[in-house]
Amino acid sequence: MQMPSKYDASQVESKWYDYWMEHNYFHSEPDEREPYTIVIPPPNVTGVLHMGHMLNNTIQDVLIRRARLQGKNACWVPGTDHASIATEAKVVAKLKEQGIDKNDLSREEFLKHAWEWTHEYGGVILEQLKKLGCSCDWDRTKFTMDDDMSEAVIKVFVDLHNKGLIYRGYRMVNWDPEAKTTLSDEEVIYEEKQGSLYYLNYKIEGSNDILTIATTRPETIFGDTAICINPNDERFTHLKGKKAIVPICNRIIPIIEDDYVDVEFGTGCLKVTPAHDENDKNLGDKHNLEVVDIFNEDASLNSFGLHYQGKDRFVVRKEIVQELEASGVLVKTETHINKVGTSERTKAVIEPRLSDQWFLKMQDLVKPAIEAVLGDDSEIKLFPKKFENTYRHWMENIRDWNISRQLLWGQQIPAYYYGDGKEDFVVAETIETALELAKQKTNNQQLSIDNLRQDTDALDTWFSSWLWPMSVFDGIRNPENVDIKYYYPTNDLVTGPDILFFWVARMIIAGYEYKGEKPFNNVYLTGLVRDKQRRKMSKSLGNSPDALKLIEEYSADGVRVGLLLSSAAGNDLMFDETLCQQGKGFGNKIWNAYRLVDGWDIDNAISQPNSSKIAIDWYESKFQKALIEIEDHFSKYRLSDALMAIYKLIYDDFCGWLLEMVKPAYQQPIDAVTYKSIIAIFEENLKIVHPFMPFLTEDIWHYIAERTPEEALIVSSWPKAKSVNETLITEFEFASEVISGIRNIRKEKNIAFKDAIGFSVINNDKTSTSFDAIISKLGNLESINYVNEAVDGALSFRVKSNEYFIPMAGSIDVEAEIKKLTEELNYTEGFLKSVQKKLSNERFVAGAPEQVITNERNKEADALAKIETLKASLASLG
Numbered sequence: 001m002q003m004p005s006k007y008d009a010s011q012v013e014s015k016w017y018d019y020w021m022e023h024n025y026f027h028s029e030p031d032e033r034e035p036y037t038i039v040i041p042p043p044n045v046t047g048v049l050h051m052g053h054m055l056n057n058t059i060q061d062v063l064i065r066r067a068r069l070q071g072k073n074a075c076w077v078p079g080t081d082h083a084s085i086a087t088e089a090k091v092v093a094k095l096k097e098q099g100i101d102k103n104d105l106s107r108e109e110f111l112k113h114a115w116e117w118t119h120e121y122g123g124v125i126l127e128q129l130k131k132l133g134c135s136c137d138w139d140r141t142k143f144t145m146d147d148d149m150s151e152a153v154i155k156v157f158v159d160l161h162n163k164g165l166i167y168r169g170y171r172m173v174n175w176d177p178e179a180k181t182t183l184s185d186e187e188v189i190y191e192e193k194q195g196s197l198y199y200l201n202y203k204i205e206g207s208n209d210i211l212t213i214a215t216t217r218p219e220t221i222f223g224d225t226a227i228c229i230n231p232n233d234e235r236f237t238h239l240k241g242k243k244a245i246v247p248i249c250n251r252i253i254p255i256i257e258d259d260y261v262d263v264e265f266g267t268g269c270l271k272v273t274p275a276h277d278e279n280d281k282n283l284g285d286k287h288n289l290e291v292v293d294i295f296n297e298d299a300s301l302n303s304f305g306l307h308y309q310g311k312d313r314f315v316v317r318k319e320i321v322q323e324l325e326a327s328g329v330l331v332k333t334e335t336h337i338n339k340v341g342t343s344e345r346t347k348a349v350i351e352p353r354l355s356d357q358w359f360l361k362m363q364d365l366v367k368p369a370i371e372a373v374l375g376d377d378s379e380i381k382l383f384p385k386k387f388e389n390t391y392r393h394w395m396e397n398i399r400d401w402n403i404s405r406q407l408l409w410g411q412q413i414p415a416y417y418y419g420d421g422k423e424d425f426v427v428a429e430t431i432e433t434a435l436e437l438a439k440q441k442t443n444n445q446q447l448s449i450d451n452l453r454q455d456t457d458a459l460d461t462w463f464s465s466w467l468w469p470m471s472v473f474d475g476i477r478n479p480e481n482v483d484i485k486y487y488y489p490t491n492d493l494v495t496g497p498d499i500l501f502f503w504v505a506r507m508i509i510a511g512y513e514y515k516g517e518k519p520f521n522n523v524y525l526t527g528l529v530r531d532k533q534r535r536k537m538s539k540s541l542g543n544s545p546d547a548l549k550l551i552e553e554y555s556a557d558g559v560r561v562g563l564l565l566s567s568a569a570g571n572d573l574m575f576d577e578t579l580c581q582q583g584k585g586f587g588n589k590i591w592n593a594y595r596l597v598d599g600w601d602i603d604n605a606i607s608q609p610n611s612s613k614i615a616i617d618w619y620e621s622k623f624q625k626a627l628i629e630i631e632d633h634f635s636k637y638r639l640s641d642a643l644m645a646i647y648k649l650i651y652d653d654f655c656g657w658l659l660e661m662v663k664p665a666y667q668q669p670i671d672a673v674t675y676k677s678i679i680a681i682f683e684e685n686l687k688i689v690h691p692f693m694p695f696l697t698e699d700i701w702h703y704i705a706e707r708t709p710e711e712a713l714i715v716s717s718w719p720k721a722k723s724v725n726e727t728l729i730t731e732f733e734f735a736s737e738v739i740s741g742i743r744n745i746r747k748e749k750n751i752a753f754k755d756a757i758g759f760s761v762i763n764n765d766k767t768s769t770s771f772d773a774i775i776s777k778l779g780n781l782e783s784i785n786y787v788n789e790a791v792d793g794a795l796s797f798r799v800k801s802n803e804y805f806i807p808m809a810g811s812i813d814v815e816a817e818i819k820k821l822t823e824e825l826n827y828t829e830g831f832l833k834s835v836q837k838k839l840s841n842e843r844f845v846a847g848a849p850e851q852v853i854t855n856e857r858n859k860e861a862d863a864l865a866k867i868e869t870l871k872a873s874l875a876s877l878g
Contacts, residue, residue, distance in 0.1 A: 007591040009555030028075035030486035036067035037490040044083035049128035049547040051529040065691035069718040079142035084410040085345040144464040152476035161427040172278045175353035177299035178346040181406040188341040197336035205243040214266030219316040223294040226272040231257040247329045358404035368512035383637040394501040410458030466506035469519040490520045497525040524637040527572040557693035558584030603669035611773035612674040615661035621725040735771035741797040742779035760785040764801035825870040832863040
């Protein structure tokens with residue numbers, strides 16, 4: 001095939017992706033080979049490709065493609081997560097546009113809309129991953145709401161409930177008033193925000209006394225059920241046993257004593273609102289206080305808020321401050337910095353709320369997962385290791401997991417109520433089984449399915465994705481099936497450190513609970529993608545480039561290389577688009593290198609020159625040494641370092657040196673032995689580049705020779721390790737310095753490369769002559785003469801102790817060179833005089849700063865050295 005002069009990624013990428021799909025290279029079935037398995041961190045079904053996905057999935061694809069080349073049975077399972085809160089919000093917004101209120105729909109009607117939305121938009125991100133070149137086993141694509149996946153989730157819920165690990169509790173939870181659901185602690189992000197501290201006067205019942213309290217939330221006074229003082233605080237001894245009156249609502253509340261109160265903070269006494277603060281709830285339980293919930297589920301005030309009923313909490317805050325000020329209750333306001341919890345998904349400010357929820361006891365479940373990562377014989381390795389401390393902190397301070405959500409989209413909790421009491425329920429995988437259990441529990445054989453109503457809550461999305469490495473292989477429903485036994489535990493998990501607890505830790509917990517073993521061997525935690533100013537990339541900042549446009553502009557291979565060149569293991573990635581340009585440039589370099597080789601004429605009658613033989617031997621050793629380095633980087637998940645080693649090997653050693661050393665003279669043929677070796681080397685180069693740049697390498701591979709589908713690059717073999725000739729590598733390093741010295745003189749003296757030059761060496765270092773033929777070829781030397789003393793009338797340079805001489809006669813215009821050197825000498829001598837005149841001026845030396853004097857002395861020394869060199873050069877030309 002005729003190779004185009006330019007690489008056209010838009011044509012090549014679709015061609016080879018279709019070819020790979022057509023020949024089923026990505027699909028895996030259990031066989032006799034060693035499995036290599038990765039499960040994708042399932043992106044939200046609502047998602048589109050962003051820079052974090054690009055990095056994460058490029059890394060996974062590099063690992064999968066390399067494993068495939070190593071002869072392993074590589075299986076990369078793709079899929080998406082149903083993302084309860086995010087998806088439900090999108091569906092609600094779409095319904096709103098159509099004039100439909102979610103609350104007017106039955107569960108079934110809403111789910112119909114949710115599935116329609118999912119089918120329409122849900123596959124977008126997976127299709128985009130194909131543009132990046134991701135070689136996922138698309139036949140195995142899973143969705144966390146697939147029937148079999150949901151069955152697994154329900155099965156696990158029932159099992160954990162039957163083990164006594166899942167319970168229903170009335171607790172203070174994190175309430176998201178926008179999504180109108182509870183969240184687990186890990187889904188709340190705490191941010192420092194500037195607010196105000198309001199000082200309010202409460203009257204004391206039956207007296208003219210007042211008590212001042214400080215609060216950041218004046219709107220919650222409607223829920224106050226006590227004021228608390230520290231029993232040891234002498235300032236308030238006179239108030240013990242008395243009662244206070246809450247402003248506006250005039251509720252009479254007790255003054256209680258507890259050493260929980262910090263006497264240093266605010267005014268040293270505390271208003272207690274048990275329905276809206278976890279610490280207040282604990283105080284309330286201890287002192288048997290009334291609980292008054294003042295909020296609706298959207299965080300507007302209910303009837304306890306009196307004339308503020310129906311208004312949003314933040315609107316009320318502004319208005320109540322004005323009312324309290326007007327009535328003389330507000331004493332003063334101070335600026336105050338405090339931590340405010342916000343919902344990870346909706347960004348709404350979290351409201352602590354008392355609610356009936358489902359919880360999973362974590363205390364015992366977590367133990368094997370702590371041992372697996374942090375034990376003496378840790379079975380699971382985190383890369384970078386620094387994240388072990390984060391893991392330890394989370395796992396050793398774990399709380400029971402709130403697994404219920406007040407949402408419709410998700411697996412519905414399999415609890416069935418048969419009566420009006422909180423405990424009148426059974427838990428079962430199906431309503432039919434639930435009916436049998438309810439009959440047994442009530443001794444009422446007359447119960448029917450119509451008497452049962454299923455809990456309306458859905459399960460937390462993470463409660464399905466924590467089973468992911470098992471459920472994608474049907475390991476929960478069919479624990480002895482062929483796939484789970486072959487592919488589990490998986491090999492590598494590549495994900496972001498922000499979900500180390502949400503997902504990674506929970507998968508480890510589930511793995512030990514349901515398979516009795518780890519879900520994966522290694523966890524590679526990528527950094528976050530940031531811009532050049534170190535800001536996290538986000539839509540709101542507008543600093544996140546369009547992933548598909550990047551691919552369009554720089555090619556998928558260019559973007560993959562650009563991402564990895566800017567990514568050091570576990571550290572945040574400072575993304576710079578110029579690195580994608582560098583990636584594209586690297587692709588063009590390889591393309592043009594093959595075009596050069598492809599353009600050579602081959603002559604079977606020519607014998608191989610010694611220069612080509614030694615060059616090929618050198619590069620093969622250089623390649624093997626790089627291969628050892630690359631393997632080491634891969635073993636430590638330093639993929640950027642592995643790529644950089646490959647980049648330097650091909651850009652510098654292969655293109656910069658080897659091709660120059662072996663290429664035939666202008667319009668001359670190359671010998672067949674050298675050509676064959678160069679092609680073999682090119683193929684080995686393509687193999688190590690392929691995981692990083694799959695499209696370009698596959699394309700060149702098929703230009704080199706016609707290949708059957710069985711001979712495609714994607715299923716070829718990773719290069720085998722061979723011995724390294726270190727002596728050859730060292731000798732070439734020396735020779736390359738000599739060649740650079742010759743090239744520098746040619747450049748300085750404008751000696752055209754087509755003009756052969758003489759060359760003499762004083763070999764003080766007793767350097768090997770192995771590379772003389774290459775030095776001679778790349779320097780275009782007439783010959784290399786070994787001499788014992790300096791050559792007159794020649795320019796010279798040194799490499800270590802060796803001296804090299806290039807005679808000037810015939811190579812340059814000696815008279816013009818003498819004139820040029822004389823002018824330079826005269827100028828330098830004049831400059832030296834002016835410097836020395838300054839330094840001989842006593843007033844200047846006495847008055848100038850020390851640094852100025854030092855600079856002038858350095859100028860003097862440099863000028864003297866230059867004059868000596870110029871005089872020596874003139875003498876050699878004389």
